[in-house]
Amino acid sequence: MALLVIAACQLMVVLDITIVNIALPHIQSALGFSTTGLAWVVNAYTLTFGGLLLLGGRAGDILGRRRVLVFGVLLFVFASLLGGLAQSSGQLLAARALQGVGGAIASPTALALISTTFGEGPARNRAFGVFAGVSAGGGAIGLLAGGMLVEWLNWRWVLFVNVPIGILIVLATPRWIRESPRHPGHFDLTGALTSTVGMVLLVYGFIRAAQEGWRDPYTLASFAAAVVVLSLFVLVERRSRQPITPLHMFADRNRAGTYGMMLSLSAAIFGMFFFLTLFVQDVLGFSPLAAGFAFLPVSALIAVGAGLASRLLPRFGPKPFLVAGAVLAAGGLGWLTLTDVHSTYAGSILGPMLVFSLGMGMEFVSLTLMALSNVPTRETGAASGLLNATQQVGGSLGLSILVTMFGTAGRSEARQQIPRFLAQATPAERLRFRRTGQLPAPWSDQVLTAGVSAAFVMAAVFTLVAALIAVLVIQVRPSDLARLQGGPDPGPV
Structure with missing residues (x-):
């Protein structure tokens, strides 16, 4: 029951990264976001979540993890309720930022509670496995759940759904989870x-x-x-005596390279989800539920890539998978740059997504292993927390750069499409355009597609940067794997 409570908390936090993605087109039309401004719906959450993640973990150590977990979940629930009731873009963004604060408090505390709830050995290992499985599968669940909620109810329910889940977690935590001892420390x-x-x-x-x-x-x-x-x-x-970001972690070239790769790859995957969600619904005309199912192969191929890397790591070491994974991801994104208004899901979207996802699955396993190599036991929490924070911050920063590319290319395409539209438009269409400044379909589809294609070019560049880091910075041999895994024999990862 304790593990169920901890896993439910992590699922709620992870699910909120993707569940909102499916609702983005509906949020845009309901609250009047521009396409570039819409990125803040994602970034407001991931920036506060990633920026305060390490502070949330420190709070659990100092104040008691059960107490901090309950507070983080309550804050998350309150912010979700505010977001679901939002009547303006500013109210929604404020609620999303507050959600990120709650997630940053709850998520690292939930992970740390596994160590205090389960003794060392098979029980703790299985608990960590369940936690990792929930973290990995939460994205797919979020896409499906978001599609169903938007399709059958409306976009506000992708936020309201957190309220009953969070309340159940808060009620169950005191009954099934014992409080951890407090450790004196300093809040940075x-x-x-x-x-x-x-x-x-x-x-x-x-x-x-x-x-x-x-x-x-x-x-x-x-x-x-x-x-x-x-x-x-x-x-x-x-x-600082107890810094929130231990800068000495970057002194090891392998670990610094790992963080650099995670920064670049997160920028690519956040951007891919954001722009493909808009494309399949606004251009291809998918319903929210169909869009959720359309992204399921991503999660399946990430699992395949992770399983392949885990099985072969003892033989080849992590570096070949770091290089090959980044190259595959770059190839998939490069393929997506060919997308145009005549593209179809089966013919132009599915293949690139599968190639990209296979590469990312290889990356996630190898990067996690590298991030925790040569780290003293007392600093493993800081090392893994820094990797997670890098993932969130990299995703936010990368998405904002891709939005810049999208906006620049979209404006250029609009300058070409507007004269063509005006030459063919009826007087009523011209009047509507002067009033709203918005091109109707199919001209607006051309503008959106040009921007999306340009964003994918930049996303492919991010993955190529990750590949260069893997080749030039990471230095590890297959014989080092035993040391990386903390044992004399290079057994299964």
């Missing part, structure tokens, strides 16, 4: 705030550039402020 609030604010400013700069251009004064001011705040963050972390 300055480090947490400067890192989060710096990343928000950086992401805002890219999204502002997509809307207003690179010469816009607010764009330039946002980038300048981001540089100042992130520089302050590095200074704070170097002087």
Whole structure:
């Protein structure tokens, strides 16, 4: 029962990263988001979640993990309720940011509770396996659940659904989970705030550039402020007695390379989900439920790639899978750049998604192994937490860069499509265009597709950067695998 409570908490937090994706077109039309501004619905959650993840883990150690878990879940439930009731874009983004704070408190605490609830040995190993399975499968469940809720109810239920789940978790936690001992420590609030604010400013700069251009004064001011705040963050972390981000973790080239690869690959996968969700619903005309099913092969092939890498790692070591996985992901995204308004799901989308997903499955297993190599036992939590934080922050930053590419290419395409539309439009259509500034289909489909294709070009570049890091930075031999796994024999991973 304790494991069920912990797994349900993790499922709720992970599910919210993808369940909202399916609802994005409906949120856009209901609350008046632009396509570039819509990225904040994702980024508001992932930025606060990734930026405060390590602080949430520290809070559980200092204040007691059960108490902190209950608080994090209650905050998540409250934010979900506010988001479901939102009547404006600003209200929804504020609720999504608050959801991220709740997730950052609850998720690392739930993982740490496994160590205090289950003794070392097979029981704890099985518990970690269940937790990892929920984390991996939550994305697929979120896509399906989001499709069903939007199709049968409306987009608000992708947020309301967290309320009954969270309340059940809060009621069950005191009954089935015992409190952990407290450990004295220091909250690095300055480090947490400067890192989060710096990343928000950086992401805002890219999204502002997509809307207003690179010469816009607010764009330039946002980038300048981001540089100042992130520089302050590095200074704070170097002087802190208990930093939220242990910078010495980056001294090992393999671990630094691992974090760099996770940053790049997360940027690619977040962007792929975001833009393909818009494309299959707005251009191909899929219903939300059909879109959810359309993405199921992604989860299946990620599982296949992860299983393949796990089985062959003892023989070949992680580096071949780091290189091959990144190359496959780049190939899949490069294939997606050929997408146009005449593309079909079976003929143009499914194949690239399968290639991309197979490569990403290889990456996830190998990167996790590399991130925890040569790490003292007392710092394994910090190393794994930093990898998770890098994933969320990389996804947010990458998505904002891809949105910039999307906006630039979309504006260029619109300048070509508007004269063609006006030449063929009826007086009523011209009047509607002057009033709204929006092109009707099929001209709007051309604009959206041009932007999506450009975003995939940049996503492919991100995965090629990851491949270069794997080739040039990562240095590990098959004979090192025993050391990486913490034992003398290179047994199954």
